[in-house]
Amino acid sequence: MKSFAVYLNKQDATCSLSEEGRIRVYSHNSQDASWHAARDIEFTLADCRTLPEFRKKITHMISELSDCRIFIAREVNGQLFSILEAYRFSIYEVDGKPEQFLDSIYELESKELAAAAQAKAEAVTGKTPEKSDEEGRYFLDLKAALNQNPHLTSKKILLPFISERNFKQLELICDHLPKWFNNELENLGLIYSADKAASGDIKVTICPK
Structure with missing residues (x-):
């Protein structure tokens, strides 16, 4: 500042x-x-x-x-x-x-x-995306992570990780699409797609442009 x-x-x-x-x-x-x-x-x-x-x-x-x-x-x-x-x-x-x-x-x-x-520290010590393979693909059940820790938000969990842009693909399971996605992902040079599963959950895939 x-x-x-x-x-x-x-x-x-x-x-x-x-x-x-x-x-x-x-x-x-x-x-x-x-x-x-x-x-x-x-x-x-x-x-x-x-x-x-x-x-x-x-x-x-x-x-x-x-x-x-x-x-x-x-x-x-x-x-x-x-x-x-x-x-x-x-x-x-x-x-x-x-x-x-x-x-x-x-x-x-x-x-x-x-x-x-503090939010960044909580996100680091809380639930973070896990590596799925050696190709830079990651996965996180965001819905479960938020249910496990009511003090966290989707932004607190994800923003520190996606800001690094050190991944090829990130897959998420959500119960709704976070409102902050459009502006923040655009600013970070990321794109996403979302598909609704039969269970009602939303599968989101985030990738660098």
Whole structure:
């Protein structure tokens, strides 16, 4: 968690992305818990007239933000929200000035990181896919794994494994298709197919593209 991007108006308060403004990137000093306005990025969608122009501006903005993945504005709607989410931004809609909310959002993000680390540890010590053969095929009865440990979720179990992309094929048995599959698998360069068995269970096969 290195920096936060905040969309501000001329009064240095958050505004909607449909309004004139610019992005200010804030860095957090963990030693004294202070904030530093590192740089400003000129950015506005108010003058966009075509979809290609809209996408070009957003792509350029994301590249300018580098490794910053926290985006804050008064309002983030529609396609911009979807694009930022696809790039794994944490998006916050807040009305006010940075000094009023940066600390609280930092605390929320810190808790999220701690929870993610704990989830990864739980997944490692819990049920994980087992190798079926030497060709890189793996199998997991996800339905049974979740029934055995109610504290785990499909995302906690699978995401650490599939993020490594160190498999040729992963077969799962599920009672439903996880809602997070479409976005996360696409982001990881993975594809999947799903077939319903006579028992009512769903057999899912995940492979690299």
